[in-house]
Amino acid sequence: MAGHQVCCIAPIARPRGEADELWAMLGEGREEGTSGWLKDTFGLSWQVVPKTPTDLLSDPDPVKSERATKAMRGMRQLVSQAVVDTYKE
Template identity: 55%
Template sequence: MDPVCPGMSLASSHIQPCLWFDDRLEEAARFYTAIFPNSSISHLGPVAGEFTLDGLTFRGVNGGPEIAFSEAVSFSIVCRDQSEVDYYWDSLADGGQESVCGWLKDRFGLSWQVVPARLHDLLSDPDPRRAEAASRALLGMRRIVVAQLEAAADAARAG
């Protein structure tokens, strides 16, 4: 048990994200744990709680409206394929706000970037024309579409 927050566990990592919600911690914890695999709620109290998303432990507080989330801190989800990109994008953007290059804010104002694992390979292609073409294609996207990135990179190689 955590001596600072009774009822909460001491997770294996000493570093844990702590999310400050106005007064919607329980709603957020239930929303996130319904989306991510290997997720659970450990504890929810009126002020503080703890939940796990795909093995990563989060703490949350109902701290009031004084502090809001910003793009300065976000969570990146690296996806295996387009269907996983689509799943996380649709789930997290529901009730939120879409932005460019795979970024979005969810209904609680928390920023996420939903990216395919393939993006790193395309942007670091040894052929600078392919990497640049993929980068230009990315800048025109909200939800990242792998096939469009690959088509842009392939067209640059052919040109």
């Protein structure tokens, strides 16, 4: 199964600070991907997601939710305010 992902963890951090702390704790030796994904030193994949962006993804207005989705895809560490600003455009 080399090269296949067997486990990932995607905690939803409530306040922005919790997401930042978790991102920092996973720290040295990590491989960063996009949309808040990273791989720790043990090879376990994590998606660190602040609560606010996930709320925007479920907006009933498909134009707004798509803007939030596109903003998140372009980020490594998810930044809530940047997603919110893009969502409101």
